[in-house]
Structures are given as structure tokens and as C-alpha cells.
């Protein structure tokens with residue numbers, strides 16, 4: 001029999017929740033909360049943190065929460081427990097995205113430990129990459145990681161398709177930057193230099209004067225005209241890296257959570273091999289552009305994330321709220 005003390009359970013849950021907080025999330029909104037009942041964790045979407053204009057359906061919110069779920073799973077697995085997960089367990093409580101509990105004790109999983117060790121170190125990159133090549137076998141490994149979670153990661157190989165994706169990203173960025181309501185929403189999640197807040201995109205998380213990659217993939221404008229940003233990307237790094245699209249067969253809330261779990265596995269595996277990812281999801285927030293991509297570039301599957309993967313040397317520090325801010329009564 002698998003006997004656990006109350007202290008053991010508390011320590012396991014604390015470690016798992018701490019891991020969850022380090023998930024990537026759209027604009028670092030961290031749109032989740034947790035409840036704990038005995039040895040069960042409830043993961044909930046925190047719709048107060050949803051982007052009401054950019055993400056009205058909550059797709060990106062659920063992808064973010066899916067990534068947090070993956071971190072909980074990896075933490076439990078790394079600690080030697082088989083995670084018991086129920087996704088969307090209660091149709092009457094749609095905000096309850098998953099319940100997770102540490103199941104049977106299992107031998108420590110080396111692969112999970114490796115990925116778990118990257119959770120806090122992984123950072124989003126927002127510039128070009130060095131010219132160092134991304135090994136083909138590593139790309140295949142990332143594809144397999146996504147597939148293992150029920151999603152598909154497709155590296156975009158054709159130069160023409162990459163140019164189309166870049167152009168669509170730039171067009172979406174242009175349209176969004178002229179939309180006042182969207183711009184105000186984005187500004188709300190831009191974290192100024194020296195800010196004490198524990199969410200939002202930190203000004204240290206992007207270069208002040210980014211050099212353009214060829215083709216150019218527009219970045220989000222978190223500065224809104226302020227001279228913010230770090231100085232790290234001045235002299236090198238103009239490679240686009242490997243462009244890839246993460247897709248799912250369906251487009252339900254469950255698919256979005258699946259996409260988030262797959263995304264996080266891909267990112268952590270990439271990080272373990274020295275790769276970083278940059279995201280360009282502007283076009284996926286616009287119905288017609290997303291639909292165009294689905295039909296023309298994604299074999300009718302639903303695009304959930306557009307990313308570039310490559311080698312970079314900057315290692316920023318992340319910003320997160322403490323777990324205590326995310327705990328709710330069950």
C-alpha cells in the first residue's frame with residue numbers, strides 16, 4: 001500500500017503548484033488559479049485575467065492553462081508519482097479545467113526530471129536567433145513530443161510558406177497596433193522598467209532596438225513608444241530560426257488545453273537542448289487570418305501557436321505572482 005504522510009502530500013502539492021506558476025501565458029497574464037483539497041489540485045481558468053478583446057473565446061487563456069497543467073504533471077512525475085488527471089471534469093463548472101492528484105508511486109522518470117529542471121529556466125525570446133543550426137533530429141524530437149500529447153508540430157520548410165507566415169504576422173501586427181481597444185488591452189499587460197508588479201511582459205524581456213530577421217516576423221509592441229527594452233540584441237542574431245506551427249484537429253476547449261500541454265512539452269524539450277522559442281500569435285487572434293492559415297498552410301487543422309525556434313544566448317529572469325496569490329477556496 002502507498003502510505004503518505006500529510007507533510008509529504010503538502011510538500012508535493014507545493015512543489016507542483018510552484019512549477020505551474022512558471023508556465024508561459026499570453027502577455028504573462030497567468031490566467032489561472034488553484035484550489036487544493038487533500039491531495040487533489042483543481043486548476044481553474046481565471047477569467048478576470050482573460051484578454052477580453054484579443055482573446056474573447058479564451059483560446060489563448062486555455063492554452064496558457066494547459067501549459068500550467070503540463071508543469072504540474074511533470075513535477076509529480078519527477079517526484080515519483082503517476083499523475084491522475086481529469087480534464088474538464090465537470091460540465092457544470094466550465095472554469096474548472098482539470099483536477100490532478102499524485103497517484104501511485106512510480107520509479108522516478110529521468111525524462112520528466114530533465115524537463116522539470118527546465119521549467120523555471122525557460123524564457124520566451126523576442127528577437128532573431130544566432131546562425132547556429134538547429135539539428136534536424138532535435139526538430140523531429142520536438143515533433144514527437146507534440147504528437148505524444150495529441151497535437152501536431154509542423155516545421156515550415158518551404159521558403160514561400162515562411163514568407164507568407166511572416167507577411168501575415170506583419171499585417172496582423174499592423175492592424176492590431178491601429179486598433180485602439182486592442183492597444184489599450186496590450187498596454188495593460190506591459191510591465192514598465194522597475195515595476196514591482198508580478199505579471200505582464202517585463203521590459204527586460206525584449207530588445208530595445210531589435211534587428212529585423214529575414215523574412216521579418218513582427219513582434220508585439222509592448223512599449224507603445226517608450227524607450228523600453230534590453231540592450232542584448234544589438235550586434236548579432238538575425239536568423240529567423242526554424243518556423244513551426246502547432247495545430248490540433250479540433251478547436252474545442254479541450255483541444256486548447258491539449259495544445260497548451262503539447263506546447264509546454266515542446267518548449268521544455270527545446271530548452272533542455274539549448275533552444276529558445278519566439279512566438280508570433282497576432283494573426284491567430286483574427287478570425288479570417290486564422291481561417292486562411294488553417295486552410296492554406298495547416299491541412300485543415302486549427303493553428304494554435306506560431307513559433308520560431310533557434311539558439312540564443314540571453315537568459316532573462318522571469319516574473320511571476322507567488323502561489324499564494326493564485327490559491328482559492330475549493
Ligand SMILES: Cc1cc2nc3c(=O)[nH]c(=O)nc-3n(C[C@H](O)[C@H](O)[C@H](O)COP(=O)(O)O)c2cc1C
Pocket residue numbers: 022023024025026027028029060061063064067122123124125126200201202219220279280281282318319
Ligand atoms: C497562448 C500564448 C500566446 C503568446 N503569444 C505571444 C506573442 O504573440 N508574442 C510574444 O512575444 N510572446 C507571446 N507569448 C509568450 C508570453 O508573452 C510569455 O510566455 C510570458 O510573457 C511569460 O514569459 P516567459 O515565457 O519568458 O516565462 C505567448 C504565450 C502564450 C502561452
